[in-house]
Amino acid sequence: MTTSRAPFADPTLIAAMCAGFILVLTACIDERARTGAETPPAEADFNAGVAAYKQGDYATAHREWRPLAAQNHAAAQANLGFMYEKGEGVSQDYTEAERWYRKAAAQNYAMAQANLGRMYETGEGVSQDYTEAERWYRKAAAQGYAMAQNNLGLMYEKGEGVSRDYAEAVRWHRKAAEQGYASAQYNLGLLYEQGRGVAQDYAEAVRWYRKAAEQGIASAQNNLGVGYSKAQGVPQDYTQAERWYREAAAQNHAAAQANLGFMYYNGEGVPQDYAEAVRWYRKAAEQGYARAQVVLGTMYELGRDVPHDHVQAHTWFNLAASSFPPGNDRDKAVEHRDIVAATMTPAQMTEAQKLAREWKPKK
Numbered sequence: 170m171t172t173s174r175a176p177f178a179d180p181t182l183i184a185a186m187c188a189g190f191i192l193v194l195t196a197c198i199d200e201r202a203r204t205g206a207e208t209p210p211a212e213a214d215f216n217a218g219v220a221a222y223k224q225g226d227y228a229t230a231h232r233e234w235r236p237l238a239a240q241n242h243a244a245a246q247a248n249l250g251f252m253y254e255k256g257e258g259v260s261q262d263y264t265e266a267e268r269w270y271r272k273a274a275a276q277n278y279a280m281a282q283a284n285l286g287r288m289y290e291t292g293e294g295v296s297q298d299y300t301e302a303e304r305w306y307r308k309a310a311a312q313g314y315a316m317a318q319n320n321l322g323l324m325y326e327k328g329e330g331v332s333r334d335y336a337e338a339v340r341w342h343r344k345a346a347e348q349g350y351a352s353a354q355y356n357l358g359l360l361y362e363q364g365r366g367v368a369q370d371y372a373e374a375v376r377w378y379r380k381a382a383e384q385g386i387a388s389a390q391n392n393l394g395v396g397y398s399k400a401q402g403v404p405q406d407y408t409q410a411e412r413w414y415r416e417a418a419a420q421n422h423a424a425a426q427a428n429l430g431f432m433y434y435n436g437e438g439v440p441q442d443y444a445e446a447v448r449w450y451r452k453a454a455e456q457g458y459a460r461a462q463v464v465l466g467t468m469y470e471l472g473r474d475v476p477h478d479h480v481q482a483h484t485w486f487n488l489a490a491s492s493f494p495p496g497n498d499r500d501k502a503v504e505h506r507d508i509v510a511a512t513m514t515p516a517q518m519t520e521a522q523k524l525a526r527e528w529k530p531k532k
Contacts, residue, residue, distance in 0.1 A: 211237055215245055222248075227258025238269060246273035247281040254284075254294070263294025274305065282309035283317035290320070290329075303330030310341065315350035318342070322356060326365075335366030346377060351384035358389065362401075371402030382413060390417035391425040398428070398437070407438030418449065421532070423458035426450075430461070443474035454485060457530035459492035463502055470509055483509045483521035488528060 218233030231252055237245035250269035253262045267288055273281030286305030289298045303324050309317035322341035325334045339360050345353030358377030361370045375396045381389035394413035397406045411432055417425030430449035433442045447468065453461035466485030469478045486506035493499035510518060 299330030318345035339366035355381035375402035387422040411438035462489035
C-alpha cells in the first residue's frame with residue numbers, strides 16, 4: 170500500500186497502515202476513592218492513600234496502604250504491588266510486586282489479575298509463561314476489565330498461550346473498545362483494515378481509528394491520516410491527513426513524521442517545502458525508521474534538497490539495510506548502498522562505516 174515512482178528515486182508514502190498492535194504493558198493503580206454515607210475507617214485510610222498518591226506523596230500512600238494490605242484489603246494489596254513494580258515510595262522489587270498482586274488476584278480483584286497476567290506475559294518478576302498470562306487475563310477480562318480484554322485479544326492474534334484465532338481477537342478487542350479503551354479501539358480498527366477475523370471494511374477501520382486518535386493514540390492518528398491521504402474509508406482530504414500526521418508526529422511517531430515529510434515534498438495539503446520535507450524525514454530516520462533512512466539516503470545520493478554527500482548517503486542506506494528484514498526492501502537498500510560505495514574513496518568508505526557503526530537512534 171505504498172506509492173513509489175521508481176525504487177528509492179523519490180520519497181514514498183510510508184507505512185500506509187501501520188501493522189503493529191498495541192499491547193498495554195503499563196500497570197495501573199486503583200485511584201478510586203471509596204465513598205458513602207458512612208465511610209468505614211479502612212476505606213478512609215485507603216482514600217487518604219489515594220489522595221497522597223495523586224499528589225506524588227508516595228511514602229504517605231505506602232504508609233496508609235501497607236497496614237490495609239496486611240489486613241487483606243484487595244485494592245490496597247494491588248496498589249502496593251504497583252508501587253513495588255514501579256519503585257514508587259519503595260525500592261523497585263518485582264518479586265514483591267508479584268506477591269502483592271497475587272494476594273489481591275486471589276480475592277478476584279480484576280486489576281491485580283490483569284497486572285499479574287501482564288507480568289507473566291513479559292516475564293517481569295516471574296518466568297515468562299503465556300499460559301499463565303492468558304489465565305489471569307481471562308479472569309480479569311471476564312469481569313469486564315478493559316486492559317485485560319485488550320491484551321487477551323492480542324494473545325489470540327499472536328497465538329500466545331492460546332491457538333491463534335482472529336475472530337476471538339476481534340471479540341475481546343470489541344469488548345474493550347466499546348468501553349472506550351483507546352488501545353483496543355486502535356487494535357480493532359487494524360483488524361478491520363486488514364480483514365482479519367472480520368470482513369475487510371475501511372470505513373469501520375477509520376471509525377475505530379478516529380476514536381483512538383481522539384484519545385491520543387499516535388498509531389491511530391497516523392493511520393487516520395493515511396485513510397485521508399489514500400481515500401480509504403473516508404473521502405480524500407489532504408488537509409485532514411496533514412492534521413492527523415502532525416498530531417502523531419508531535420508524539421515522535423516515526424511513520425507519521427515520514428508521511429508528513431512526503432506531504433511537504435509533494436505539496437499535498439501543505440505548501441511544497443523541500444526543507445521541511447527533509448526535516449521530517451530526518452526525524453523519522455534518526456529514530457531508526459528504515460524507510461525514512463532510505464529516502465534520506467536517496468536525497469544525499471542525488472543531492473536533492475541537501476548537499477550531494479556520498480558518505481551520508483552510504484551511511485543511511487547501510488543503516489536501512491541493517492534494519493529491514495530479508496526481502497525486497499533490504500535488497501534495494503543494499504543495492505543502492507553498493508552503487509554509492511563504487512563511487513567513494515577508501516577514506517570516505519571508512520568514514521561512512523564509522524558513522525553507521527557509532528550511530529544510535531534518537532528517542
